[in-house]
Amino acid sequence: MALRLKLRLIRTFVITTSGLIVYTIADKFYEPVLKPALQLLDPETAHDLAIFAAKHGLVPKDKGKDWSGLSCEVWGRQFQNPIGLAAGFDKHGECVDAMLSTGFGFVEVGSVTPEPQDGNPKPRIFRLEKDRAVINRCGFNSVGSFLVSERLRKRLSDVRKAQPGVVGVNLGKNRDTQDAKLDYEKGVVAFADIADYLVINVSSPNTPNLRNLQQKNQLVDLLEHVIAVRDATLKERSPNGRPPILVKISPDLSDEELKDIVDACMQLSIDGIVISNTTVQRPPDLLEKKVAEEKGGLSGPPLNKISNALIQKVYKMTDGRLVIVGVGGVSSAEDAYDKIRAGASLIELYTALAYEGPGLVRKIKLGLSELLQRDGFQSVQEAVGKDVILSTVPYGMRN
Numbered sequence: 001m002a003l004r005l006k007l008r009l010i011r012t013f014v015i016t017t018s019g020l021i022v023y024t025i026a027d028k029f030y031e032p033v034l035k036p037a038l039q040l041l042d043p044e045t046a047h048d049l050a051i052f053a054a055k056h057g058l059v060p061k062d063k064g065k066d067w068s069g070l071s072c073e074v075w076g077r078q079f080q081n082p083i084g085l086a087a088g089f090d091k092h093g094e095c096v097d098a099m100l101s102t103g104f105g106f107v108e109v110g111s112v113t114p115e116p117q118d119g120n121p122k123p124r125i126f127r128l129e130k131d132r133a134v135i136n137r138c139g140f141n142s143v144g145s146f147l148v149s150e151r152l153r154k155r156l157s158d159v160r161k162a163q164p165g166v167v168g169v170n171l172g173k174n175r176d177t178q179d180a181k182l183d184y185e186k187g188v189v190a191f192a193d194i195a196d197y198l199v200i201n202v203s204s205p206n207t208p209n210l211r212n213l214q215q216k217n218q219l220v221d222l223l224e225h226v227i228a229v230r231d232a233t234l235k236e237r238s239p240n241g242r243p244p245i246l247v248k249i250s251p252d253l254s255d256e257e258l259k260d261i262v263d264a265c266m267q268l269s270i271d272g273i274v275i276s277n278t279t280v281q282r283p284p285d286l287l288e289k290k291v292a293e294e295k296g297g298l299s300g301p302p303l304n305k306i307s308n309a310l311i312q313k314v315y316k317m318t319d320g321r322l323v324i325v326g327v328g329g330v331s332s333a334e335d336a337y338d339k340i341r342a343g344a345s346l347i348e349l350y351t352a353l354a355y356e357g358p359g360l361v362r363k364i365k366l367g368l369s370e371l372l373q374r375d376g377f378q379s380v381q382e383a384v385g386k387d388v389i390l391s392t393v394p395y396g397m398r399n
């Protein structure tokens with residue numbers, strides 16, 4: 001046999017065998033070995049290791065097929081299922097395809113700031129083990145929009161490698177920027193042609209004064225600007241080809257503040273609202289009292305009811321006319337179903353993934369499919385807002 005052919009055969013054998021080994025390790029050893037090991041490390045090191053594992057194909061893939069009723073169309077885009085990865089996990093767009101292959105229907109990259117910045121000093125992520133919750137005060141650590149947009153562009157240039165799924169980008173501002181509008185403008189320009197949707201994040205509790213951008217006048221001014229920038233950046237594209245613009249809000253708003261935000265979104269025909277970011281509240285029934293004293297945003301189960309109440313309110317206020325992405329404390333199929341029935345068309349999660357590992361995504365999808373079919377729904381879309389009684393007076397005609 002010619003030497004060349006022999007070498008080719010050996011190469012093929014090595015690649016196939018190592019591929020199989022990696023695949024088997026990922027599949028068989030994630031639960032008993034990698035997951036407990038990650039829990040022993042400090043939360044940010046564990047997170048960095050999880051990203052490294054994902055980048056190198058060491059997370060188990062979802063080999064099942066989703067029930068067809070889970071697929072849905074939102075903003076004219078097809079979602080294979082409504083369960084997405086929330087912002088904060090893949091801040092730098094390093095492992096989008098790996099996370100889509102674990103079964104997520106969509107991934108929200110970010111938050112990305114225009115210029116690279118370190119964020120707050122470490123430690124800045126804390127586990128509340130007994131509450132299955134997390135407090136973080138990361139403060140937008142970001143490698144900056146140039147690097148992240150290059151990564152996403154590269155991924156799209158190789159369609160054979162890119163997993164099917166929707167990829168949104170969540171935009172933040174640099175800590176020391178005085179002109180917030182300019183920072184969001186830079187983010188929109190950097191990602192308008194590669195993101196399936198854009199999220200204007202005005203609700204992180206860890207960047208000074210960021211949440212002030214939720215005030216009505218400031219918000220209208222900011223959103224008008226980013227819409228104009230998106231449209232100017234993609235002049236030649238049909239409205240359907242432009243990325244929808246969403247706003248991510250805080251769960252710590254008064255009713256009046258919430259009404260102002262919703263009015264702004266409706267007035268400007270914003271495409272959707274992400275409810276919600278982490279909370280600065282500390283519910284009295286938290287078990288880990290000492291860790292709860294850490295400054296930062298709380299996520300996980302203690303946020304679940306707070307975010308659900310907000311989702312219901314917004315669905316009711318808008319007669320279901322504003323697309324809601326429901327996030328906060330989802331760790332089971334029941335939690336996802338509750339948010340859908342409260343008015344969310346799409347669901348996101350992060351904290352539960354850190355505790356449960358990627359197998360959770362499949363579990364939630366299977367459970368959600370069962371719950372929907374048990375209640376006679378043919379599709380997830382049919383269940384959206386089913387727990388909300390809408391007003392008989394339409395939006396815009398109420399006081």
Ligand SMILES: Cc1cc2nc3c(=O)[nH]c(=O)nc-3n(C[C@H](O)[C@H](O)[C@H](O)COP(=O)(O)O)c2cc1C
Nearest residue numbers: 086087088111136276277299300328329349350351
């Ligand atoms: C460590 C950590 C970092 C986060 N970073 C961001 C971020 O950069 N941008 C953002 O919009 N949300 C961020 N979030 C908030 C999540 O996207 C989500 O809104 C919140 O955690 C509630 O969902 P969960 O209970 O499923 O985690 C972060 C959350 C955690 C735990």
